[in-house]
Amino acid sequence: MAPSFTELLKKRRSIYNLGNRTTLPENEISALIKDAVKYTPSAFNSQSARIVILFDAQNQKLWQITREALAAVVPADKFAPTAQKIASFAAGSGSVLFFDDTLTVQELQEKFPLYRDNFPAWAEQANGMAQLAVWTALAEAGIGASLQHYNPLIDKAVKKEWQLPEGWKLIAQMPFGSIEAPAGEKSFLPIEERVLIKN
Numbered sequence: 001m002a003p004s005f006t007e008l009l010k011k012r013r014s015i016y017n018l019g020n021r022t023t024l025p026e027n028e029i030s031a032l033i034k035d036a037v038k039y040t041p042s043a044f045n046s047q048s049a050r051i052v053i054l055f056d057a058q059n060q061k062l063w064q065i066t067r068e069a070l071a072a073v074v075p076a077d078k079f080a081p082t083a084q085k086i087a088s089f090a091a092g093s094g095s096v097l098f099f100d101d102t103l104t105v106q107e108l109q110e111k112f113p114l115y116r117d118n119f120p121a122w123a124e125q126a127n128g129m130a131q132l133a134v135w136t137a138l139a140e141a142g143i144g145a146s147l148q149h150y151n152p153l154i155d156k157a158v159k160k161e162w163q164l165p166e167g168w169k170l171i172a173q174m175p176f177g178s179i180e181a182p183a184g185e186k187s188f189l190p191i192e193e194r195v196l197i198k199n
Contacts, residue, residue, distance in 0.1 A: 003140070008136050008139065008140050009136060011136075011139045011140065012132075012135050012136045012139040013139070013144075013182075013183035013186070014145075014146040014147070014183055015144025015145060015146055015179050015181075015182075015183055016085075016088055016146055016181075017088060017144075017179070017180040017181035018088060018089065018091050018092035018093075018144055018175060018176065018177035018178065018179070018180060019091060019092065019093075019177050019178040019179075019180040020056075020091065020092060020093045020177055020178065021093075021177070021178035022093045022143055022176075022177055022178050023142070023178075024141055024143070026055050026094075029053075029093075029094070029138075029141070029143070029176075030053055032137045032138070032141060033051065033053055033096060033134050033137065033138075034051075035137070036130070036133040036134045036136075036137040037049060037051050037130050037133070037134065039133070040126065040129045040130040040133045041126065041129065042122070042123075042126035042129075043118075043119070043122035043123075043125070043126060044108060044112070044122075046104055046105070046108055046119075046122070046123065046126065047104070048100050048101045048102075048104040048105055048123045048126065048127075049098065049099070049100060049101075049123075049126055049127050049130045050098075050099040050100065050101050050168050051096060051097065051098060051099070051130070051134075052096070052097040052099070052162060052164070053094060053095075053096055053097075054094050054095045054096075054097065055093065055094040056093070056094070058094075058162075059090065059092065059093070059094045059095050059175075060090055061161060062090075062095050062097070062154075062158070062161075062173070063086050063087075063089050063090035063095075063175075064090075065154055065157045065158065065161065066086055066089075066150050066153075066154050066173075067083065067086045069150070069153045069154050069157065070082050070086070070150075070153070071083075073153070088175075089146075089148065089173075089175035090175075091177065091180075092144075092175045092176055092177025092178075093143075093176060093177040093178065094175075094176055094177070095173055095174060095175045095176065096134055096145075096173070096174040096176065097158065097170065097172075097173055097174075098127055098130065098131055098170075098171045098172045098173070098174065099164070099168040099169055099170055099171060100123045100124070100127055100168070100169045100171055101165075101167055101168055101169075102167045102168070102169050103165075103167040104123075105119045105120055105123050124171070127171050127172075131147060131171075131172060131174065134174065135147065135174065138176050142179070143176050143177065143178070143179075144176060144177060144178065144179035144180075145174050145175065145176035145177075146174065146175060147172055147173075147174055148172065148173045148174070148175065149172055149173070150173060151170040151171065151172070151173075152170070154170070155169075155170045158170060
C-alpha cells in the first residue's frame, strides 16, 4: 500500500550526512524532480520557478564555489566547521538549484498592474512549494536532502559557471544523496498554538 501524503511529509527531513550511493539512476532522479516541479501550483499559473540539477562533478563545482566564497568572508580560525559542513553537501550525489525567473514576474506585473506588488511574493511562495514538492519526492524515493541558502553570496559565480540567464534569481540549494545517518530528533510546538479551529 502506498504511503499517504501525510506519511510522506513526515518522512521528509533535513539529512546532512549524505553519500553518493543512491540506488536510482540519474535519469530517474531527474524525472521525479521534473514531475515535482511541473505539477507545483503557482499564482496565475506563472510557472516562474526554474531548476538546475547538478550531478557528480558539477555538484562538486557548486560546493567548491561555495567554499571559496565563504572562505573570503569567514575568519580563517573559525572556518573549519564551515568547511566540514560544505564537504558534507559535496559528498552527496547532486544538488538542486532553485531559481525564480524575474522576467516572468515583471511581465505579469505589467500585464496585471492591480496586483503588481503581490507578484514577487507569490513567486517566492510558488518556489517554496516547488522546494517542498522536490524534497518530498526525493524522500519518497529514499533519497536524503536538506535546504541551504548561500545566496546571494554565490549568485554571480553560479550564473557564470553554468551560463544561466541574468534574470534568474537564485533562491535555494538542495544537496541530495544517500542517507548515511538519519535525521536527529525534531521538536514541535503544540499544534494547538499554530492551528486554530473555529466552529
